[in-house]
Amino acid sequence: MHPVLTLVIQRLALGLLLLLAASVLIFIGTEILPGDVAQAILGQGATEQALHNMRAEMGLDRPAVTRYFEWLFSALQGDLGSALSNGRDIAESIGTRMKNTLFLASVAAAISVPLSIFLGLLAVRYRDRWPDRLISAITLTSISLPEFLLGYIIMYVFSVQLGWFPSVSNINSGMSFGEKLIAVALPALVLTLVVLAHMMRMTRAAILNVMQSAYIETAELKGLRRFTIIARHAMPNSIAPIVNVVMLNLAYLVVGVVVIEVVFVYPGMGQYLVDHVSKRDVPVVQACGLIFATIYIGLNLLADLISILSNPRLRHPK
Amino acid sequence: MNDQLRYYLARAAQGKMGRRAFMGRAAALGVAGATASSLLATAVHAQGPRRGGTLTVGMQGGESTNSLDPALAASQVPFLYNYCAGETLVNIDPQGNLLPKVAEEWSASADAQTWRFKIRSGIKFHNGQTLTAEDCAQTLRRHSNEDSQSGALGIMRGISSIAVEGDTLVLTTTTPNADLPYLLADYHLPIQPNGGMDDPASGIMSGPYKWAENEPGVRHVLERFDDHWDSSVGHFDVIEILVINDATARNSALQSGQVQLINRVEPRVAGLLARAPNVSVESTAGRGHYVFIMHCNTAPFDNNDLRLALKYAIDREDMVDKILRGYGSIGNDMPINAAYPLFDDTIEQRTYDPDMARHYFERSGHSGPIDLRVSEVAFPGAIDAAQLFQESAAVAGIELNIIREPGDGYWSETWNTQPFCASYWGGRPVQDQMYSTAYLSTADWNDTRFFNDHFDELLLQARGELDLTRRKGLYSEMGTLVRDEGGLICPMFNDFIDAHNDQVAGWVANPAAEMMGGQAAIMMWSAV
Numbered sequence: 069m070h071p072v073l074t075l076v077i078q079r080l081a082l083g084l085l086l087l088l089a090a091s092v093l094i095f096i097g098t099e100i101l102p103g104d105v106a107q108a109i110l111g112q113g114a115t116e117q118a119l120h121n122m123r124a125e126m127g128l129d130r131p132a133v134t135r136y137f138e139w140l141f142s143a144l145q146g147d148l149g150s151a152l153s154n155g156r157d158i159a160e161s162i163g164t165r166m167k168n169t170l171f172l173a174s175v176a177a178a179i180s181v182p183l184s185i186f187l188g189l190l191a192v193r194y195r196d197r198w199p200d201r202l203i204s205a206i207t208l209t210s211i212s213l214p215e216f217l218l219g220y221i222i223m224y225v226f227s228v229q230l231g232w233f234p235s236v237s238n239i240n241s242g243m244s245f246g247e248k249l250i251a252v253a254l255p256a257l258v259l260t261l262v263v264l265a266h267m268m269r270m271t272r273a274a275i276l277n278v279m280q281s282a283y284i285e286t287a288e289l290k291g292l293r294r295f296t297i298i299a300r301h302a303m304p305n306s307i308a309p310i311v312n313v314v315m316l317n318l319a320y321l322v323v324g325v326v327v328i329e330v331v332f333v334y335p336g337m338g339q340y341l342v343d344h345v346s347k348r349d350v351p352v353v354q355a356c357g358l359i360f361a362t363i364y365i366g367l368n369l370l371a372d373l374i375s376i377l378s379n380p381r382l383r384h385p386k
Numbered sequence: 387m388n389d390q391l392r393y394y395l396a397r398a399a400q401g402k403m404g405r406r407a408f409m410g411r412a413a414a415l416g417v418a419g420a421t422a423s424s425l426l427a428t429a430v431h432a433q434g435p436r437r438g439g440t441l442t443v444g445m446q447g448g449e450s451t452n453s454l455d456p457a458l459a460a461s462q463v464p465f466l467y468n469y470c471a472g473e474t475l476v477n478i479d480p481q482g483n484l485l486p487k488v489a490e491e492w493s494a495s496a497d498a499q500t501w502r503f504k505i506r507s508g509i510k511f512h513n514g515q516t517l518t519a520e521d522c523a524q525t526l527r528r529h530s531n532e533d534s535q536s537g538a539l540g541i542m543r544g545i546s547s548i549a550v551e552g553d554t555l556v557l558t559t560t561t562p563n564a565d566l567p568y569l570l571a572d573y574h575l576p577i578q579p580n581g582g583m584d585d586p587a588s589g590i591m592s593g594p595y596k597w598a599e600n601e602p603g604v605r606h607v608l609e610r611f612d613d614h615w616d617s618s619v620g621h622f623d624v625i626e627i628l629v630i631n632d633a634t635a636r637n638s639a640l641q642s643g644q645v646q647l648i649n650r651v652e653p654r655v656a657g658l659l660a661r662a663p664n665v666s667v668e669s670t671a672g673r674g675h676y677v678f679i680m681h682c683n684t685a686p687f688d689n690n691d692l693r694l695a696l697k698y699a700i701d702r703e704d705m706v707d708k709i710l711r712g713y714g715s716i717g718n719d720m721p722i723n724a725a726y727p728l729f730d731d732t733i734e735q736r737t738y739d740p741d742m743a744r745h746y747f748e749r750s751g752h753s754g755p756i757d758l759r760v761s762e763v764a765f766p767g768a769i770d771a772a773q774l775f776q777e778s779a780a781v782a783g784i785e786l787n788i789i790r791e792p793g794d795g796y797w798s799e800t801w802n803t804q805p806f807c808a809s810y811w812g813g814r815p816v817q818d819q820m821y822s823t824a825y826l827s828t829a830d831w832n833d834t835r836f837f838n839d840h841f842d843e844l845l846l847q848a849r850g851e852l853d854l855t856r857r858k859g860l861y862s863e864m865g866t867l868v869r870d871e872g873g874l875i876c877p878m879f880n881d882f883i884d885a886h887n888d889q890v891a892g893w894v895a896n897p898a899a900e901m902m903g904g905q906a907a908i909m910m911w912s913a914v
Contacts, residue, residue, distance in 0.1 A: 107798040115540075115830040121533050154453040154602060155587070161450070164601075220634055227642045235638040236444070236645070238605055238628055333630045333639075335604040343449040343603055346794060 072376065079372060083365045087358065090365075094357035095136050098350045107348075139354060148355045151344065158355050161340070166359065168239060169336040172252050173321035176259035181314055184264050188271025188310075192279065192298050200272075207265035219258045219331040226254060237332040255332040259325060263317040270313040274306035281305075308375030315371035323360040391415050435892060439912030440624040444636045444645035448629030450603030455586040456574050457529060457536035462649055462900065463606070463629055465573050469904040470608050470625055471512075472576025472591035475503055475522065475555075476567050478815055478903065480896040482727050484567050487616075488522065488577050488592065489555070498562040498850050503555040510613045511579050512589075512596040519550045524581025526557070529574065538574035540823060540830060562850025564857070568815045573904060594620030594908050603629055621892075621911035637885075640665060646890045647910070649900050651883040652766070653711040659885055669713050670882045670895040673725045673813025673820075676709070676765040677717075678758065678775065680873040681835040684805040690871055691750035697736060697875050698743035699779040705877045708774060709767040713883055717876030720865040721811060721820050725879075725897040728817060728854065730862035733869065743782035755787040759800050763793035764808035771877070772808060802833045809833065810880075815898060817861050821845055825868060834873030841867050889914050 106122035123129050142149060148158040187207070191200040210218065227235035233253045243251065278284065279302055287297045326338030337356060344352035394411045412421075447462025456468045475489040486492075489503040509517040528534060530542030544566075547558040559566060576591050589597040594616065595608035606627040610620050628645060630636045636648045637655060641662050651659055651667060660667040680687035680696070687693060702716040715723065718735055760772040769790065776786040791800045791807075801809050814820040823829055826845055827837045841864055848860035868874060882900035886893060891913040896903035902910075 107795075117532060118535055118539065122535050151451065154451050154458075156602070220638075223635070223638050228638050231642060234644055235635065235642050236628060236630060240599075240601070240605065330632045331635055333628065333632070333635055335601065339603065340450050343451055347449070347451045349451060 075376065076373065079369050083369055086365050087361055090361040091140065091354065091358055092136075094354055094361075095132075095139075095350070098345075098348065098353050099132050135350075139351060143355070143358065149351045151349055151352050158352055162337070162352075162355060162359065164241075165335060165337045165340045168334065169322055169325075169338070171239075171248065172255060172259070172325070172334060172336060173318070175249065175252055175256040176263070176321050177318055179256065180260040180263050180317070181267065183260070184267035185271050185310070187264070188268045188275065189295070189298050189303070191268065191272045192275045192302075193295050195276070203268065207261075207268050210261035211265035215258060215262050216327050216331050218261060219255070219328060222254055222258055223331070235332070237334045239335070252334070255325075255328050255334055258328055258332075259321060263320065267310070267313050267317055271306075271310050274309045275302045278302045278305045304378065307378040311374045311378070312371045315367040319364045319367045322363050391417065435618075435621045435911040436913075437621050437623075437911070439622050439914070440626060441622040441647065441890060441907060441910065441912070442626045442628060442645045443907060444628050444630040444639045444648045446629075446631050446633070446636065446650040448603055448606075448627070448631070452602040453587050454589040454597070454600060455582065456576050456578070456591075457534055457538070457582075457586060459574055460537060463627060465899070465904050466901055466907060467606050467608065467627060468573050468576055470593055470595040470907050471589055471597060472578070472593045473509075474572070474575050475570045475577070477905075478568065478571050478898055480894050480898075480903070482815075482897070484571075488517065489567075489570075492567055494564070494566070494852075496852075498564045498566075498852055499559050501557045501559070501566050502551075503557070503567075505553050505555060506615065507553060509592050509615050511592050512611055513579065514613075515579055517577060517579075517592050519553050519555045521579055521581060522555045522577050523548050523550050524583055525575065525577050526555075526581070528578075528581040528583055528586070536574055538572050541569045541572055541575075541819075544569075544822075561846055563818070564849060564852050565816045565818045569819060571815060595625055598624075605629065619905075619908040621909075622907075625907045627907075640885055640887060643887065643889070647884070647886040647901075647906060649882075649884050651885050653709075653713045653883065656711070656713060656883050656885075664888045665885055666888070666893070667883060667885045668893055668895065670884075670897060670900070671715060671725055672879070672882050672897045672899065673723065674811060674882070675717055675721060675723070675813065675876050675879045676768070676771065676808075676810050677721075678772075678806070678808055678875040678877070679834050680875070681805040682871075682873040683835040683837065686750070686752045686756065687805055687873060689750045689752065691746045692752050693873060694870075695743045695746035695750060695782070695784060696756075696779070698739045698746060699782045699784050700775050700875055700877050701738040701778040702736075702877045703738070704778070705771055705774055709771045710878055710880055713881040715879050715881075717878050719869045719872070719874055719876050721813075721824070721868070721874065721876065722817055722861070722865050723879050725813070726817050726820075728858040728861050730858060730865065733862060733866055736869070738778060740778075740782040743779070743784060747782065747784050755785040757787050757789055757806060759789045759791050759804045759807040761791040761793050761796045761800065761808070763796050764801075765810040765880075768808045775877075802831065812899070817864075818845070818849055821864060821868075825864075825872070836868070836872050836874075838867060838871065886910075 106119050106128060139149065150157050151161065187203050191203050194200045223235045226232050234251060235254070237251045237255050239248050239251045275298060284297060284302060287301050325336065326342055328334065329336045329338045341353065341356040391412060394408055443466070445463050445466065449461065452461065452464050456472060459465060459468055473487050475487060477485040477487050479485045488506060488509060490506040492501060492503045494501050505519040505522055511517055526542065526545065526548050529536040529538045530545060544559050544561070544563055545557050546560045549556045557566065576593065578591055589600065594611055594614045596611040598609045599605065599607035608625045610623050614620055630639060633650065633652050637659055639645045640648045656667050656669065659665060680693055682688060697719050706712065706714050706716055717723070718733065722729055724731060758772055760768050762769055772788050776788055779786050800807050811824070814823060822845065824831045824833060825836050825841065826832065827842050844860050844864050848857050851857040851860060884901055889912065890910050892910040894902055896905065
């Protein structure tokens with residue numbers, strides 16, 4: 069078998085094992101939290117009788133291990149069950165939320181990834197001159213501000229003062245693609261500002277690293293334009309670290325944007341997960357956790373594969 | 387006011403002149419913007435309700451776990467949408483009087499134990515079915531079932547039999563209860579077809595709005611139900627409720643005009659928000675209160691001298707100033723204030739008195755620090771309030787040790803479990819219900835562990851007392867008992883602070899709850 073294929077299969081198997089471990093961890097986590105779903109739903113109004121009735125109805129009185137394996141096997145068959153708190157089908161609810169999250173993440177990624185790589189290249193081209201300094205200053209400022217503050221500032225300027233974009237990014241199935249784009253403009257802008265610096269700095273550092281190599285000097289002696297050298301000769305050789313950082317940031321755009329979702333009232337996965345954690349709705353938390361873990365592991369796997377494939381020495385081992 | 391301005395005002399109020407045009411003309415006549423704006427609001431209000439338009443409400447208190455089953459309603463968004471889609475037997479108006487809704491009229495037997503409600507004829511459910519007395523009976527039966535998870539179970543326990551005689555619903559209570567109709571206005575109790583026994587979360591009820599879209603925790607859309615019997619409610623064509631749990635996002639949405647009405651304005655920004663053009667902040671004195679509660683049966687709080695020491699050691703005025711920023715009033719260590727009917731305002735107000743506190747503390751013989759458990763979820767500003775309490779108690783030589791508990795699980799692990807903690811109460815429509823919920827010896831939520839036989843007797847006696855003067859006297863005695871012997875330290879009653887812009891009109895303060903007692907969406911109207 070081709071060594072790359074073996075590697076891919078190995079990685080996949082490892083990924084699945086990681087997923088299983090993650091699901092166990094999530095389950096234990098939700099079990100050791102104080103209170104249970106019945107108490108969370110009834111809140112201050114809980115009486116012993118109502119608690120008992122609710123626990124019996126939800127099957128919460130059975131041992132944790134039994135509940136875990138039951139859930140795992142039905143999840144493997146694609147049945148995520150229904151939410152304990154409001155009886156809705158989880159797969160259906162998550163489906164809509166997931167679509168929203170992926171939409172926002174895609175818009176933010178479509179802007180931030182090309183922009184950050186381009187800015188990185190530009191920074192190398194004008195290294196230590198004012199464009200480099202300016203790019204670094206702006207991106208580092210935006211990453212240093214807490215994201216909710218950045219969100220409020222942008223909301224205040226573009227929504228309250230100028231009135232260009234809505235401050236509430238509520239999207240629903242009745243909206244056209246264009247309307248959705250306008251609705252997510254502000255959160256996408258904030259997310260772009262948040263992830264830009266990390267990817268830009270890594271691109272800059274990785275390319276500067278290979279700029280010392282002999283073949284860059286050769287390219288210069290051939291009389292190539294400086295930007296061509298950076299983009300065509302330096303960049304492909306520094307793809308591995310860049311891809312890793314890009315994937316980490318993509319994963320962040322999917323699983324880590326709950327603060328932005330709250331600030332802009334965006335109906336994504338983060339808010340959905342937080343609501344259900346506070347209600348001890350174990351099946352939903354499990355399902356969300358599993359999806360997040362899958363995305364994280366999947367994107368990292370992809371990053372590994374791309375960096376292997378981009379390196380001829382790994383592609384053709386002796 | 388000169389004639390020209392009056393003319394413009396009338397035209398603007400009738401919608402014959404745009405708002406912007408009116409403001410321009412008013413400015414030309416030398417009327418400042420803020421004055422013109424409030425003139426217009428008054429004129430629009432006087433013009434009366436106008437039909438049509440969409441109301442978009444931005445609200446805190448919605449989660450993706452919300453259900454359309456009224457029995458499970460526990461937060462602000464379900465509270466509001468249940469009053470849009472559903473209708474209770476009776477309702478309570480802003481003055482505290484009972485309003486006939488599904489029940490047209492009612493009467494009590496002389497002993498206040500048998501109540502007859504005549505059900506209005508011709509009410510239709512959203513599915514076209516006619517509402518009958520049997521539906522009402524089934525609704526109450528569902529909520530009184532011990533297996534139900536209804537938030538109204540506590541209320542229903544006092545009802546021993548539910549029967550139907552033609553178009554009349556007959557309820558018998560276990561003990562005389564002069565307040566029964568008030569209890570049936572509870573937001574958990576809108577009438578459902580067959581009581582919701584078949585499909586509790588269908589959302590099909592008899593209110594002025596029917597369900598169009600339901601995305602829990604995100605957005606709820608309701609459309610006017612054209613066959614609704616009452617034309618005094620339901621002025622907007624569509625009501626859209628957006629769940630905006632973040633306070634700053636809610637304020638921005640109101641300022642940018644994306645929503646016309648918001649709830650839960652934070653006291654510290656209410657003043658600033660009121661300065662924004664076109665925005666009115668509505669502050670309503672209510673029955674909700676922020677409390678520190680001690681278990682009267684647990685050491686060291688089983689000693690009344692220590693309880694009194696702590697009651698004297700809290701600076702109420704300071705808390706209203708700093709925690710509520712003036713949006714509230716001071717409490718008097720009993721759960722009742724002037725917003726309740728039959729309140730006795732002659733009961734002496736307890737004030738901050740370090741000398742008295744020291745005197746009672748020394749008499750109690752207690753020494754060493756006292757643990758006070760608190761969390762940010764106990765009430766807004768609870769941690770700051772606990773620190774103020776710590777400071778004012780320290781002056782009297784009482785050392786409070788503040789323990790910060792996680793917000794997650796506070797209501798199951800700390801409240802009603804630990805002997806001294808911070809909490810809040812939303813208040814109830816009548817005194818009897820407040821006392822029965824939390825101060826009767828047998829109450830489920832007796833969170834101060836107040837076991838006082840004399841108090842229990844007075845409560846039952848007051849319940850059956852149809853003479854209002856005598857009843858007021860009984861309530862006064864009960865309030866004094868709780869104030870002087872109970873485990874409740876009540877420093878403040880909080881106002882409800884909501885806000886709306888000038889695109890909507892018809893706001894009437896209602897002390898029952900926020901958002902005009904949950905009626906804002908069905909009672910307000912479009913002003914554009």
